[in-house]
């Protein structure tokens with residue numbers, strides 16, 4: 229876990245009192261909604277369809293149990309008893325009252341949580357792998373670098389008035405769980421021939437109206453130079469980025485228009501000016517941050533404890549274990565993913581009671597730590613294998629043991645028309661219907677790894693472009709219509725999906741998904757061939773035929 233220092237605490241507390249004053253002025257009418265907008269966005273507050281919405285950052289997805297308890301408290305005290313975990317390691321509260329927002333922020337600040345830069349045209353929450361620091365084989369804990377960038381970019385003038393929002397994600401594993409290729413900057417920790425740690429830097433990824441997969445701009449930037457290199461990128465973006473057209477303002481458009489070669493030359497030029505400045509990071513700075521990440525005092529445990537061996541006889545336990553439990557870097561421990569996708573419920577929602585109970589379980593079984601991943605699930609990062617059966621039973625009682633992680637009902641969905649003022653169509657009810665259709669675990673298991681992503685409009689908050697099956701809601705003649713893509717993915721081989729044909733109506737979406745899945749089951753070469761690989765091998769045509777033959 230990372231421990232805040234005095235600077236962080238002062239900064240966060242000062243922001244709360246500033247915001248309290250701003251809210252007071254809004255409530256008294258001294259500020260118009262327009263004047264207030266800029267100020268509220270700086271504190272993660274949006275105005276949505278029905279109410280203000282409050283977005284809170286969870287840096288690199290790491291939470292202490294007391295922080296999760298405090299989020300539960302905010303949900304219970306100031307909202308309607310639940311929160312919504314998003315694809316960007318944030319949590320959103322949908323029904324917050326403006327007058328109470330400063331109190332909510334103050335309560336969160338006490339446990340080192342803030343909402344700075346969770347909206348507005350600035351550097352957003354620097355995200356990372358939810359298994360950071362515990363995944364076997366990673367180069368080093370990527371959160372050290374996320375934290376360095378967080379500190380450097382928080383309230384930094386160069387990054388506070390960007391042409392548009394800006395997102396960085398970092399991974400240190402071969403398998404990318406941070407979706408770095410769909411970020412403005414993606415960083416992958418690598419080691420050079422000398423054994424030094426550095427970064428492969430990717431730039432220009434992003435979804436939304438004009439989706440792009442990021443391109444590698446440099447294969448190796450030494451760790452000590454990463455801030456100056458990022459700053460060089462941001463300077464070029466600040467200089468050339470379109471401020472006249474919101475749709476063309478993201479760095480992906482600039483990279484596309486200049487071309488990666490020209491863009492990288494500009495960055496290189498800029499970098500040479502600032503590379504040897506105070507932006508070069510001293511080893512002590514990194515060591516200081518490293519020392520603030522503490523790891524549990526792991527015990528020496530057997531690889532296969534008796535408790536696990538005995539529980540393996542229970543098929544329900546095994547069904548859950550197979551897709552929820554992953555290998556840990558320390559023998560005898562596991563990483564447990566907690567599905568926030570129970571049948572019939574909105575993906576990513578957790579009630580205050582569930583959050584409180586999870587905090588207790590984290591204390592009991594995971595050294596008080598919880599992680600939030602971009603798939604809208606949570607994880608307990610340090611569970612002793614002998615505790616897995618007991619943990620499973622406890623999770624099951626809370627409705628948090630749905631055995632569907634990475635299966636077809638582990639759906640990512642944005643809030644869509646149920647909450648979002650920009651939406652063209654509903655997302656959540658589509659997700660709910662699909663979880664009901666595929667609730668049968670045997671069937672879901674037979675289908676295997678398959679990610680469905682749903683967005684209620686072209687902004688792509690639900691990452692539909694990179695879903696194995698992507699569902700995008702659009703509006704046509706006052707009706708909700710859904711475009712279906714297949715073949716997208718968000719991992720190290722990130723790709724955008726391809727449209728299979730004309731949009732379909734709300735009521736037809738689940739049938740179409742069923743058709744696509746049936747086509748896959750008939751077309752796959754062997755049971756191990758994943759949906760995504762079948763689509764890669766055959767393209768969209770056979771799926772298109774299956775879906776549209778009868779429509």
Ligand code: HEM
Pocket residue numbers: 274276281313314315316320392393410433434435436437478641642643647648649650687688689690691
């Ligand atoms: C309900 C309030 C929300 C609003 C008003 C909103 C608005 C937007 C807008 C306007 C964009 C496009 C920005 C651009 O391309 O420059 C966007 C992108 C995005 N949003 Fe949201 N969003 C909301 C909620 C969410 C939620 C709940 C999630 C997660 C489930 C989310 C995750 C994302 C992501 C990942 C993108 C990235 C697309 C990209 O690569 O640029 N947003 N959002």
Ligand code: SF4
Pocket residue numbers: 642643644645648649650651652655683684685686687688689690
């Ligand atoms: S994709 Fe569109 S509908 Fe969904 S949350 Fe984002 S802006 Fe709203």
